[in-house]
Amino acid sequence: MEKLFFDSDYMEGAIPEILKKLIVTNFEKTAGYGLDEYSESAKRKIREAIANPDADVYLLVGGTQSNATVIDSLLKSYEGVLACDSGHIAVHEAGAVEQSSHKVITIPNRSGKVDPADLKQYFELFEADANHDHEVPVGAVYISHPTELGTLYTKQELKDLYEICQKNNAYLFLDGARLGYGLAAKTDVTLQDVAKYTDVFYIGGTKVGALFGEAVVFKNRKICPKFFTLMKRHGALLAKGRIPGIQFDTLFSDDNYMKYARHAIALADKLEAGFRAKNYQIAYESPTNQKFILIENTKMEELKKKVSFSFWETYDKDHTVIRFVTSWATREEDVDRLLEII
Amino acid sequence: MEKLFFDSDYMEGAIPEILKKLIVTNFEKTAGYGLDEYSESAKRKIREAIANPDADVYLLVGGTQSNATVIDSLLKSYEGVLACDSGHIAVHEAGAVEQSSHKVITIPNRSGKVDPADLKQYFELFEADANHDHEVPVGAVYISHPTELGTLYTKQELKDLYEICQKNNAYLFLDGARLGYGLAAKTDVTLQDVAKYTDVFYIGGTKVGALFGEAVVFKNRKICPKFFTLMKRHGALLAKGRIPGIQFDTLFSDDNYMKYARHAIALADKLEAGFRAKNYQIAYESPTNQKFILIENTKMEELKKKVSFSFWETYDKDHTVIRFVTSWATREEDVDRLLEII
Amino acid sequence: MEKLFFDSDYMEGAIPEILKKLIVTNFEKTAGYGLDEYSESAKRKIREAIANPDADVYLLVGGTQSNATVIDSLLKSYEGVLACDSGHIAVHEAGAVEQSSHKVITIPNRSGKVDPADLKQYFELFEADANHDHEVPVGAVYISHPTELGTLYTKQELKDLYEICQKNNAYLFLDGARLGYGLAAKTDVTLQDVAKYTDVFYIGGTKVGALFGEAVVFKNRKICPKFFTLMKRHGALLAKGRIPGIQFDTLFSDDNYMKYARHAIALADKLEAGFRAKNYQIAYESPTNQKFILIENTKMEELKKKVSFSFWETYDKDHTVIRFVTSWATREEDVDRLLEII
């Protein structure tokens, strides 16, 4: 019997609508570097979706690249970016931010999040520190939504973070690698809220239906008028810019982006309910497409034979936290089979 | 009547074989970051094609990114890379090499190429300069094949450059963004020669049949054992590494890469012959898929109404050099129509 | 009555022997960039003092500059440097290490030190982490001796750290901005031990008798054969290299370096004993020239009128930790006056 895979949300290709569109348009001749009509259409649809005609949209290739390029666009040479210690840029991007000579300054996470009160205090202590001219000032704050732990900010938290940033002359940047799953989950945060309470964010395509691609959205063009040049400099400018263009144009047509995201969340919820029903303990509460389960090691070893999932962390000598991830491509029958097996 | 496009070789999507394979494999679940079987298969086929089982192959996204990441992998912090003044990294990459803190040192080009005698002299003069410890030493030499002017190195030139580099403890790096077209043109250089007379090179996919992708080939793993980490750091590591994997696996199956390259060269040759037949002057001799034509300005303006091509440079007040490019996707009927029009 | 100053160890000029030598040699004509005879003599004396004829010695200007230049010389582009969270490079150098694109990776300090067991565990966990290829590998470990808290490593700790580093292919780098005071304090560590159990370290001049200057000592020339060029690149190469040359030549003549260091330690000990005698609580045990005293806030405010010292940190709402520092230039009568006042 075929093995089940719940390791991550980047194990398959793209939603069929994207592949179809790639085929239909394959021999059309378009301008390079994102100046084609598909990229233009995608950008227009995104500006409409967030109800901000001033928004400046760019289509990049991947998450680490987007993080590094955006952060480089926001900071002065001597500034750093603040993240919580579980932030992706702080741990799992092999120093991509430092590659642009910027320090990642960390504060402890609270359920994967930067807490507004902690952030406020950080700025206050920095200001109060007599030696702060010998230290790296924070020019931008990085958050991810959903976070690396699958958690979500509330609308009030986003609003607070944004206000604290504005008061302290720092940009707020939201990494939305899994944004669709965040918006489709139980939340009071809409896409328009994300656009409103940040200076720049991105809409993840790689993990939400595309072959690859992240749509970076600046609140306005003044934040970085030369972002195109900066993309080139960071190796983030595709010659065939139409490829992400076609993908985002498709994702933002016919409600595709949210439709597929809702599918993943529905199955994630079913998966969580199934584990709970069998008395598994949820290690971290996550309303999105990543579910963290506490499991006995002997049980885990047995499960491994039939199901592929992610090791998350050692809990104690007999228990482990493991992660199950659903995606736009997950089949309900696979979730059902998993729930039978456990 | 439909307009003709000869602007560049990145105006269309991908060869049909690639699109087909993307569809067939779309719902397979594979490991991320290039650890999938398609990437493995692509790498194996490339190692076979160059007859070097020790070769260390990585699949990146685009040309500028490949250049910046490879050069960063070759140089010590205080070293620079030498290129000729028309080299892509010296002019058209928005400072992507400097982004990694490395200087691009230039010498005058000869028909778009680094001349072995010039390179030899550069190293000798540097060595003889009493102040050279105050200057940036060359740790790598960058060449492109074909060059930005469509020209090609001879086998002897490659051999000479490689020997000069080895003697001076510098790596030789060949940018093969259009490598297929170079190999399919009239030349005594084979893919195996390219692999033999360089330390690292890449096989361009973006311009030769793929949606995107460049296959970077190191002579052996010792040159940069941590290139995977460096890719991540440069935002060059795709989560869905299978996408370039599938593309290069397809390009290196059934002779696709060379078959499509030969198609482009055959049409480029026909195009050049047609221009010559109508007594146009060839501005720069190029045996590859870029053809540089000298044209009267009035004639050029007229042509523009029906054909899209690249402005190359002003020749004199009445004449301009323009560029026509063929690709794997160019249709013979379009070349025929162009030759009727001119 | 004149105010007393115990703020830091860089409040005065230089030991008189240095000023004398500067005057005597002022109109001699010497080669620039450290190629003069005084620099040569200084380096020779340092090599003798550490009993390592292979040592490669360079004279730089200041601490932050030395840290940044040395770390850049040790790391590959994708590597980072590990320090404890109180390490100077992690906090108070305004991102000088990140300026060279390298991450500073921190672990919690133990009394200002990197604990060998913690370091061992860090390397083990990194190795065990399945995702470590997405993380910044440690290429060097940074320690300071004395530390920012005035503490000292034992000989065994140095030995252990060095062995752990060697096992994990990381360099061990010791910041000796206050090295003289460390060697003159109660310790089982000699200058030769420092040289033996590190790959590179520096002998601080700025805080121990010189106008400025730090002598960087590599175990051998192979570690960075082009350090001269790297100094230039980092703006650390003085045209009049003889100025630090003369200073270190003088410091390493007639036992000056240690003689003046012992003077500072004797007075620091007297100062500590005096505080203890008056029942002050020592906030952190420091055997070197920095003394950390817990004081009532009302008392502190009173003391401020007559004595200048450093605020260190808030202890609770009624108490503060303050720092008193002695140096080669401290006068015994000033310590006596301080002890009367408190």
Add this chain to the structure above:
Amino acid sequence: MEKLFFDSDYMEGAIPEILKKLIVTNFEKTAGYGLDEYSESAKRKIREAIANPDADVYLLVGGTQSNATVIDSLLKSYEGVLACDSGHIAVHEAGAVEQSSHKVITIPNRSGKVDPADLKQYFELFEADANHDHEVPVGAVYISHPTELGTLYTKQELKDLYEICQKNNAYLFLDGARLGYGLAAKTDVTLQDVAKYTDVFYIGGTKVGALFGEAVVFKNRKICPKFFTLMKRHGALLAKGRIPGIQFDTLFSDDNYMKYARHAIALADKLEAGFRAKNYQIAYESPTNQKFILIENTKMEELKKKVSFSFWETYDKDHTVIRFVTSWATREEDVDRLLEII
């Protein structure tokens, strides 16, 4: 008989007034990092000398360091600095500008200078280039005065360069490592002109009377409000900031800076006149303290036995261009002796 030295202007220590002041102030206790009264006094005197009370002045250690730190303060991450091909930053600083990830863009020099017409054309061609978004935009222009060839800009040239820069949103930065000698030579440019027609410049101390030190002068504080932090980041912030403070305070007292500069120029003029009187050919016209002489190789070899000078360049197989440099420390009797010998 003692050998004569005319190699460079950094072969001796400092003017006696500086050494005296260092001794007198040696045991005074002052704040660190340039916050002392001597640094304040020096800055005040410089602001007065240039008649600009808004000027923002910082005291750095050396020329390469000043160039790198200032340029980093002026540029956005994706911008480069333009210099002429003989500019010090382009050739002899081991990539210090690239260390901050910025490209040095060069245009051909005219007698060591950036020609205003060339600069204007550069900006026009860049603007006209359809691909300029793929290229590094110029954010600052670097000139030196005197240049590396000892030449000087006229007041009109400075004015033109400044206007061209302003029109193109680029800063104009003047490297004044030998500024005193430039001002003391035959010229229509005053110190106030330099301050007026640049955004930032520096007054060289290392080559004009100090042990070391360069005074960087920004037109106003808005250009880089956090330059202090940037200095720290670049390792350019001295703990004992008073040392350059005392030196510039002394140089800008009693007309010392210009008095000593005039001395060097008077002797340089005498030296040039003496060579001309003996029918030597002047290789490059230089009105400042560097004189470039064409000499027969046999004659040169003979001269070397008694005089030390700089090799400049090979002229032809029988002739060489050599350089003689005077300084504040040059003795008239040595010039006389030289003129007898030649």
